[in-house]
Amino acid sequence: DPELRQPHVDEFVLGFAHQFKGSVSLDVSATRRAFKDGYGQVDINGIYPSGPHQPFGGFGLVSPDQGLVMQQTNASWTDVVVTDFEGILTKNMSHNFQLILTGTRQFQHLTGTWNPTDPARFIQPDAFPNDRDLSRHLFGNGDNSSLDGGGRESGVAYRPYSVRMAGQYFAPHGIKVAASYVIQAGGYLGPVAIQATADPVFGPGQVRLANGTTQPNPLATAWRFAYATRSEGQVLxxxxxxxxxxxxxxFNLAGARRFEASLxxxxxxxxxxxxxxxDGANQLNSPNYLSRFNRHPPRAFQVSFRYKF
Known part of the structure; x- marks a missing residue:
């Protein structure tokens, strides 16, 4: 697209901070970000119908001898909107003790509509709403063909909440105690898909080109969203x-020398x-449906020694 431009973000932040007695402070904020004009791709060679549940018209807008011809452009048809709330409670160092507690809660959704040449636009037009995992819309990961069975979570950008606590205490006799505790939500499954059968209303599975070769009909896919909208069925x-x-x-040794041991x-x-x-965890009729991998690392110990002089 000769008019391709950089994506941008509209951001609104509202916050409040207060310092209390005892070196305790509180900071709360709300942020709304609208990610606009992200990168996307559209097919500029296919002849798509004017509305849903109509047959594909073949190829030839650019070249009658080619199938899909993808053009990079800005995804002006949809925005990713993320709203999050964050609170930070801290106790600054006093009496040899400090503490920090943070909590976040996030919500996200899509505005607008389908990619102009996404088969889902013509096959399941009412399934567009999605306020769970939006990985396919992150950094132009591809909303040009939503009905391909893919779409499982591919990052941590859309996890709904996290809580983190950390503290440190300098005890007598040179003893130091530090701890941190983290709770982070798992990721959403991604839009749930099911493999059914292609609907003949969208035309034959193969489209014959002017040079005699054939190309797949993009609307003849057998994939369908399993629920009325893409949000439904997305478990965490x-x-x-x-x-x-x-x-x-x-331990303080002679002069400036010190020795430190820690566990x-x-x-x-x-x-x-x-x-x-x-892979396949979001496919309803797959043996991998709802299957997971990559467990959190097990308990581990580390002993370290330092000598300062």
């Missing part, structure tokens, strides 16, 4: 919860949540 993966501890002590314990409770969805 397991939430990740883990505690980290660090215990250490510093780190990672994932103290040895939790093992699965963090990713398998």
């Amino acid at each position: 993966n397991e939430a990740t919860r883990y505690l980290q501890l660090n215990l250490g002590r510093e 780190g314990i990672f994932n103290v409770f040895n939790t093992g949540a699965y963090t990713q969805w398998n």
Whole structure:
């Protein structure tokens, strides 16, 4: 597209911060981001119908001897809108103790409509709403063919909540105690698809070109969204919860020399949540439906020594 331009973000932030007695502070904020003009692709060679449930008209707008001809452009037909709320409570260092607690809650949805040449626009036009995983719309990952069985979560950008706590205490006799605890939501499954049979109303499975060769009819796909909208059926993966501890002590030697020993314990409770969805996990009639992989690392220990002089 000769008019291709950089994507941009419209952002609105509202916040409040207050310092309380005892070195305690609170910061709360709400943010709304609208990601506009993301990168996308459209087919400029296909002859698509004027409305849903009509046959594909073949190829030839650019070349009668080719099938799909994809053009990169800006996805002006839809915006990704993300709204999040965040709170941060901190206790600054006093009496040898400090603490921080953060919590976030996020919501997202799509505005607008389908990619102009996305087969879903003509096959299941009412299924557009999606307020769960939007990985296909992240950095131009491809909303040009939503009905291909893909679309499982491919990142952590759309996980709905997280809670993080961390603290540190300098005890007498050079003893240091530090801990952190994290709770993070799992990712949404992604739009649930099912493989059925192609509908003859959209034309034959193969389209004959002017040079005698054939190309697949993009509207003859057998994939369908399993529910009325893409949001429905998107369950969350397991939430990740883990505690980290660090215990250490510093010994003062002669002069400026010091020796420090510490023990780190990672994932103290040895939790093992699965963090990713398998290929096919979002396909209702696949043996991999709802299957997961990549468990959180197990409990581990680390002993370290430092000598300063």
